[in-house]
Amino acid sequence: MIDVKNLVKAFGDHVVLNGITEHISPGEKVVVIGPSGSGKSTFLRCLNLLEEPTSGTITFQGQVITDPKINIDKVRQQMGMVFQHFNLFNNMTILRNITLAPVQTKLMSQEEARETAMSLLKRVDLVDKADAYPAQLSGGQKQRIAIVRALAMRPKVMLFDEPTSALDPEMVGEVLDVMKELANQGMTMVVVTHEMGFAREVGSRVLFMDGGGILEQNEPHAFFANPKEERTKDFLSKVL
Amino acid sequence: MNPDSLYESLSAIDKADLTFWQDAFMKFYRAWFAEDRWISYFQGLATTLRVTVVALAIGIVLGVLVAMVRTAHDQQRPGTRNYLLSLVNTICRIYVTIIRGTPMMVQLMIWGFVIFASSRNLTMVGALGLGVNSGAYVAEIIRGGLMSLDPGQMEAGRSLGLNYLTTMRFIVIPQAFKAILPSLGNEFIVLLKDTSLISVIAGKEIVYFARTIGSRTYEYMFPFFITAIMYLALVMVFSYLQSILERRLRQSDRR
Numbered sequence: 001m002i003d004v005k006n007l008v009k010a011f012g013d014h015v016v017l018n019g020i021t022e023h024i025s026p027g028e029k030v031v032v033i034g035p036s037g038s039g040k041s042t043f044l045r046c047l048n049l050l051e052e053p054t055s056g057t058i059t060f061q062g063q064v065i066t067d068p069k070i071n072i073d074k075v076r077q078q079m080g081m082v083f084q085h086f087n088l089f090n091n092m093t094i095l096r097n098i099t100l101a102p103v104q105t106k107l108m109s110q111e112e113a114r115e116t117a118m119s120l121l122k123r124v125d126l127v128d129k130a131d132a133y134p135a136q137l138s139g140g141q142k143q144r145i146a147i148v149r150a151l152a153m154r155p156k157v158m159l160f161d162e163p164t165s166a167l168d169p170e171m172v173g174e175v176l177d178v179m180k181e182l183a184n185q186g187m188t189m190v191v192v193t194h195e196m197g198f199a200r201e202v203g204s205r206v207l208f209m210d211g212g213g214i215l216e217q218n219e220p221h222a223f224f225a226n227p228k229e230e231r232t233k234d235f236l237s238k239v240l
Numbered sequence: 241m242n243p244d245s246l247y248e249s250l251s252a253i254d255k256a257d258l259t260f261w262q263d264a265f266m267k268f269y270r271a272w273f274a275e276d277r278w279i280s281y282f283q284g285l286a287t288t289l290r291v292t293v294v295a296l297a298i299g300i301v302l303g304v305l306v307a308m309v310r311t312a313h314d315q316q317r318p319g320t321r322n323y324l325l326s327l328v329n330t331i332c333r334i335y336v337t338i339i340r341g342t343p344m345m346v347q348l349m350i351w352g353f354v355i356f357a358s359s360r361n362l363t364m365v366g367a368l369g370l371g372v373n374s375g376a377y378v379a380e381i382i383r384g385g386l387m388s389l390d391p392g393q394m395e396a397g398r399s400l401g402l403n404y405l406t407t408m409r410f411i412v413i414p415q416a417f418k419a420i421l422p423s424l425g426n427e428f429i430v431l432l433k434d435t436s437l438i439s440v441i442a443g444k445e446i447v448y449f450a451r452t453i454g455s456r457t458y459e460y461m462f463p464f465f466i467t468a469i470m471y472l473a474l475v476m477v478f479s480y481l482q483s484i485l486e487r488r489l490r491q492s493d494r495r
Contacts, residue, residue, distance in 0.1 A: 085392055087395065100410060101402055
């Protein structure tokens, strides 16, 4: 589904990703963990070209999306993204936040988009907030809406960039529950997170990143039970 | 009592015997009622409004264009260079520097006495000068608004597959507009008051008529007081309208 080859990203002289090669298959739930500054978020943001790779190629469903001639908007319509700081559109009601993209990209009619939005809101139990503004919602509610907004585009893959890091601890659960439900429905997911419990429970594969590369990866139970690299052990001993 | 007959009766009295208030009334009568002079003030007021609207339109168009060029240039990804954009950006920067670095009145004199020295419609030349001046300030205000918005808003729009222009139109510009409305309103008020400067190139707005009336009656106090009151009233009306608009845009802030 997503094929990454020799992905390098540098900001000026500062190399953040030093040649990552990785393959993500349909239905996988890849969890990316690692210390801050290891390049996890940059890696994720490169996947939908929010960061433009310095070199290397990314292929999504057989299409080389790092090719400058590609229409990146069309590609992004199939890749949902959820941000650490939610990034809901503050000037719009919740309903409009969800329907804007499907309608503007001509994926759905206004009526269709509305129905889709309402059924998605029902799934996350926020139907009563349809006409509220983002400022009226709690962090957990905002993030659930942000997930729903991305889902309204019927994406093939969902990218999560530390979706629970900006939340109050008691709101983390409600967001993770939505993500678990999504995982159970077979959505392909790439999740950058510090929630080790989530990684263990939901992930089909864990990538440990350090210093701009993928240092170690494994199926979650094996990964947490016997990490191989010294650096991984050190990291896990601090966060677990 | 009818002001005309009061004036008649007071004119008969020797000037030295008039009380302070009677004297003031005489002066006011000459500045306002005599020869239907009040019409001139309202003519001037109409011109002031017309000039403001024209200058505002020019200012906003120029300001938006310059701000978009400057923002697009500054928000380029590091490493990428578009030479055409750099060139246009340099021109925009020179424009802003010159306009902000020279006095409004000097600019108007250059427009009126140098560039359009042979023009007969100096009022509209004045409007052009004001508009070009205002554009530089509006550009900086808009640029500030666009740059101050959380880049996450743009990223969220783009991540959903919306293109740059759609994201600007539905997400960035509405929020930036709300943020800059107070400064924009302030700039509008400055512009409205600066229309008085076009009298230096014989633009026929309120101050022009007030000066003409003053030179006829050898009495400047009332013509200029009347001018001041008219500006004050205008500004108060527009400030009120602005506060209504701001309240309406604040709808999405309610918690």
